[in-house]
Amino acid sequence: xxxxxxxxxxxxxxxxxxxxxxxxxxxxxxxxxxxxxxxxxxxxxxxxxxxxxxxxxxxxxxxxxxxxxxxxxxxxxxxxxxxxxxxxxxxxxxxxxxxxxxxxxxxxxxxxxxxxxxxxxxxxxxxxxxxxxxxxxxxxxxxxxxxxxxxxxxxxxxxxxxxxxxxxxxxxxxxxxxxxxxxxxxxxxxxxxxxxxxxxxxxxxxxxxxxxxxxxxxxxxxxxxxxxxxxxxxxxxxxxxxxxxxxxxxxxxxxxxxxxxxxxxxxxxxxxxxxxxxxxxxxxxxxxxx
Numbered sequence: 001x002x003x004x005x006x007x008x009x010x011x012x013x014x015x016x017x018x019x020x021x022x023x024x025x026x027x028x029x030x031x032x033x034x035x036x037x038x039x040x041x042x043x044x045x046x047x048x049x050x051x052x053x054x055x056x057x058x059x060x061x062x063x064x065x066x067x068x069x070x071x072x073x074x075x076x077x078x079x080x081x082x083x084x085x086x087x088x089x090x091x092x093x094x095x096x097x098x099x100x101x102x103x104x105x106x107x108x109x110x111x112x113x114x115x116x117x118x119x120x121x122x123x124x125x126x127x128x129x130x131x132x133x134x135x136x137x138x139x140x141x142x143x144x145x146x147x148x149x150x151x152x153x154x155x156x157x158x159x160x161x162x163x164x165x166x167x168x169x170x171x172x173x174x175x176x177x178x179x180x181x182x183x184x185x186x187x188x189x190x191x192x193x194x195x196x197x198x199x200x201x202x203x204x205x206x207x208x209x210x211x212x213x214x215x216x217x218x219x220x221x222x223x224x225x226x227x228x229x230x231x232x233x234x235x236x237x238x239x240x241x242x243x244x245x246x247x248x249x250x251x252x253x254x255x256x257x258x259x260x261x262x263x264x265x266x267x268x269x270x271x272x273x274x275x276x277x278x279x280x281x282x283x284x285x286x287x288x289x290x
Contacts, residue, residue: 003054003055003056004050004055004056004135004136004254004255004258004259005055005056005057005058005132005134005135005136005258006047006050006055006056006057006058006134006135006136006137006138006254006255006258007058007059007060007134007136007137007138007154007159008043008044008046008047008050008057008058008059008060008061008137008138008140008251008254009043009059009060009061009137009138009139009140009143009147009150009151010041010042010043010044010060010061010138010139010140010141010142010143010164011041011042011043011044011061011062011140011142011143012039012040012041012043012044012059012061012062012063012072012094013039013040013041013044013094013095013096013097013112014037014038014039014040014068014071014072014094014095014096014097015037015038015039015040015097015099015243016035016036016037016096016097016098016099017034017035017036017037017038017099017101017243017282018032018034018035018098018099018100018101019032019033019034019035019101019103019241019281020032020033020100020101020102020103021033021103021104022102022103022104022105023100023102023104023105023107023109033103034281036281036282037071038071038075038282038283039071039072039075039076040097040099040244041061041140041142042140042142042164042166042246042247042250043059043060043061043138043139043140043142043164044059044061044072044247045244045247045248045251045283046138046140046164046247046248046250046251046254047059047076047079047081047251048075048079048081048251048283048284049247049248049250049251049252049255049273049283050251050252050254050255051079051080051081052079052284052287053251053252053255053273054255055254055255055258056080057079057080057081057082058081058082058084058130058134059076059081059082059083059084060083060084060086060123060143060147060150061083061084061085061086061143062085062086062087062092062120062143063083063085063087063094064085064087064088064090064091064092064093064094065087065091065092065093065094066092066093066094067093068093068094068095068096069093069094072094082130084123084130085121086120086121086123086143086146086147087118087120087121088121089121090118090119090120090121091118092116092118092120093116095112095113095116096113097110097111097112097113098110098111099111099243101241101243106239106241106242106278107242108241108242108243120143120146121146122145122146122147122149123146123147123149123150124149124150124153125149125150125153126150126153126154126157133154133157133158133159134154134159135158135159135160135258136159136160136162136254136257136258137151137154137155137159137160137161137162138161138162138163138164138250138251138254139151139161139162139163139164139175140163140164140166140250141163141164141165141166141167141169141171141172141175142169144169144170144171144174144175145171148171148174148175151175151178152178155178155180160180160181160257160258160261161178161179161180161181162179162180162181162182162183162250162253162254162257163175163176163179163181163182163183163184164183164246164247164250165182165183165184165185165188165200166184166185166187166188166246167185167187167188167189168188168189168190168191176203176204176207176209177207179204179207179209180209180210180211181209181210181211181212181213181257181263182204182209182211182212182213183212183213183214183215183249183250183253183267184200184212184213184214184215185214185215185216185246186214186215186216186217188200188214190203197214197216197222198222200212200214201214201222201224201229204224205224205227210225210226211223211224211225211226211263212224213267215246215249215271217234217242218234218236218239219234220232220233220234221234221267221271223263223264223267225263225264230264232264232267232268232271234271234275235272235275237275237278237279238279239278239279241277241278241280241281241282241285242278243282243283244277244282244283245274245275245277245278245283246274247283248270248273248274248277248283248286249270249271249273249274250270251270252269252270252273252274253266253267253269253270256269256270273286274286
């Protein structure tokens, strides 16, 4: 059986992660318990997860150059993830993100650099040199100006198009018109509507999106399958690191949905992997030997 293939479209960063016993008070100095640096960004983390499960992952993102790009490219090469770089032949540099992990509260605080206003390379059609159109496509909502037309073309070619809805972004309303699947966090809020699972599901249902789910941390996932509502219980654990757990869920979902085309079973398997990822440091903890 061929490995499931998926295209992941969106943001790439290099994350510098400081694990702290507790969040520091303002105007103080502290030493971290642990320090690590690794590629980040929702689409990139999802692509890495998909690859770790044995799938073929293609990442369309802005990596460019700068002092942090080599670390990102090395990881992608190690995981055999093909990169289609939206920043090719531009002065764009991979952004560096600072992440503070609070072990006391199992929370993470993320500080992003200023948004780069550089013009990136748009892609409106699938290039045959990249191979066949993947049957599974995920977008995290970043770089929609450069990729919306391509996403629509992939959907028209038969791909299932999934949104990783961490938060509302410009272009989401237009994107919803071509989605097959929307998996959002409870922080996702449609403008002028409440940040509530039922409100989010209702909005996507109005847009005729057949499969919708809202993740709510340790609370049950709320799902919608062509009008059938369901819930998935999340195992209660002593979480060590929740950074990127949602990205892991999306990558694992893409892998299993590409194999089966069954929404709820794929979501259940993905939720199990995301929960395991929270029990160790980093998004790869679930895949590492104890």
